[in-house]
Amino acid sequence: xxxxxxxxxxxxxxxxxxxxxxxxxxxxxxxxxxxxxxxxxxxxxxxxxxxxxxxxxxxxxxxxxxxxxxxxxxxxxxxxxxxxxxxxxxxxxxxxxxxxxxxxxxxxxxxxxxxxxxxxxxxxxxxxxxxxxxxxxxxxxxxxxxxxxxxxxxxxxxxxxxxxxxxxxxxxxxxxxxxxxxxxxxxxxxxxxxxxxxxxxxxxxxxxxxxxxxxxxxxxxxxxxxxxxxxxxxxxxxxxxxxxxxxxxxxxxxxxxxxxxxxxxxxxxxxxxxxxxxxxxxxxxxxxxxxxxxxxxxxxxxxxxxx
Numbered sequence: 001x002x003x004x005x006x007x008x009x010x011x012x013x014x015x016x017x018x019x020x021x022x023x024x025x026x027x028x029x030x031x032x033x034x035x036x037x038x039x040x041x042x043x044x045x046x047x048x049x050x051x052x053x054x055x056x057x058x059x060x061x062x063x064x065x066x067x068x069x070x071x072x073x074x075x076x077x078x079x080x081x082x083x084x085x086x087x088x089x090x091x092x093x094x095x096x097x098x099x100x101x102x103x104x105x106x107x108x109x110x111x112x113x114x115x116x117x118x119x120x121x122x123x124x125x126x127x128x129x130x131x132x133x134x135x136x137x138x139x140x141x142x143x144x145x146x147x148x149x150x151x152x153x154x155x156x157x158x159x160x161x162x163x164x165x166x167x168x169x170x171x172x173x174x175x176x177x178x179x180x181x182x183x184x185x186x187x188x189x190x191x192x193x194x195x196x197x198x199x200x201x202x203x204x205x206x207x208x209x210x211x212x213x214x215x216x217x218x219x220x221x222x223x224x225x226x227x228x229x230x231x232x233x234x235x236x237x238x239x240x241x242x243x244x245x246x247x248x249x250x251x252x253x254x255x256x257x258x259x260x261x262x263x264x265x266x267x268x269x270x271x272x273x274x275x276x277x278x279x280x281x282x283x284x285x286x287x288x289x290x291x292x293x294x295x296x297x298x299x300x301x302x303x304x305x306x307x
Contacts, residue, residue, distance in 0.1 A: 002256030005248045006264040012245030014271030016238045017092040018280050023234030024088050030226045032235030033084040034210050037076050038227070039239035040246050041203035047247060048196040064191025065201055067184050072202025074181030077209040080242065082174035090168065093290075096272040098171030100133040105179030106262035113183055116257050121303040128300030129266050135293040182262060186253055195250035203246075270297050 016036075023032050086095040110116040118126070188198050214220035252261045273294060 002252045005252035006261045009245045009248035010265045010268040012241045014268045016241035017272045018275045019238040020087045030223045031084040031088045033081045034223045035227045036239035036242040037206045040243040043243040044200035061191045067188030068198045068201035069205040071181045071184035072205030074177045076206025078177035082170040086170040096269040102175035125300040125303035132293040132297035139289040199250045
């Protein structure tokens with residue numbers, strides 16, 4: 001069951017990646033991150049009412065609630081805000097490729113902090129997914145050179161210049177925050193085995209963190225105001241997808257390990273390519289390297305799923 005919810009989470013996050021780019025065209029500087037956090041809290045609250053609170057009838061576990069809140073700040077706030085900003089700047093496919101650092105951080109932290117093991121076909125699967133990410137990253141780095149074939153060959157330090165694009169900096173920050181957030185979620189579920197409550201508490205904590213940031217940053221204040229004064233259908237759709245993705249991820253963690261769930265959700269990058277190119281007909285195009293990366297990633301995901 002954990003694998004199914006992890007896969008569903010990947011589908012939701014992939015579709016959300018693409019709809020962010022659609023919404024940004026209509027929303028100016030806002031990328032819908034705050035709206036998505038609010039919707040996550042509402043969706044989780046509705047799910048909690050329908051499914052019932054698994055911790056009902058017992059004294060509140062303060063430790064569990066604190067872990068959920070920490071996870072919310074790391075994922076719903078830091079992770080999601082930086083992810084949305086990355087997608088806004090470099091596009092859905094490239095941002096999703098950069099986000100593949102996420103499962104590697106998660107696996108390393110899962111082994112180091114939780115003592116989880118990586119055996120069987122999971123390690124070869126990780127290698128294949130890493131190779132697919134490397135191909136996508138290489139393709140994004142060589143794109144400027146292809147755009148100007150007559151230009152001199154780029155200096156090796158061009159890589160550092162490429163990182164100057166904030167989208168390539170925001171992605172790793174988001175991935176690192178998500179990886180730590182997964183561990184915090186897992187710890188919270190050990191105290192309170194209720195993914196719906198955990199998602200709601202985390203989203204509320206993320207909302208509070210965003211509002212605190214808005215007190216100091218003008219761009220955040222504008223995003224909060226736009227959320228309640230300007231309707232953007234694409235951002236609404238993005239928020240719902242991100243909410244269901246987050247909720248499904250929480251349920252998956254309840255039934256599987258941090259490492260396994262994170263690796264299955266890594267299929268998100270390939271689903272993003274599918275949605276972007278064939279469903280939404282976005283401007284981002286496929287080439288030979290991208291196709292090779294998709295094949296390697298699909299093979300790696302199969303190895304992980306059959307482990």
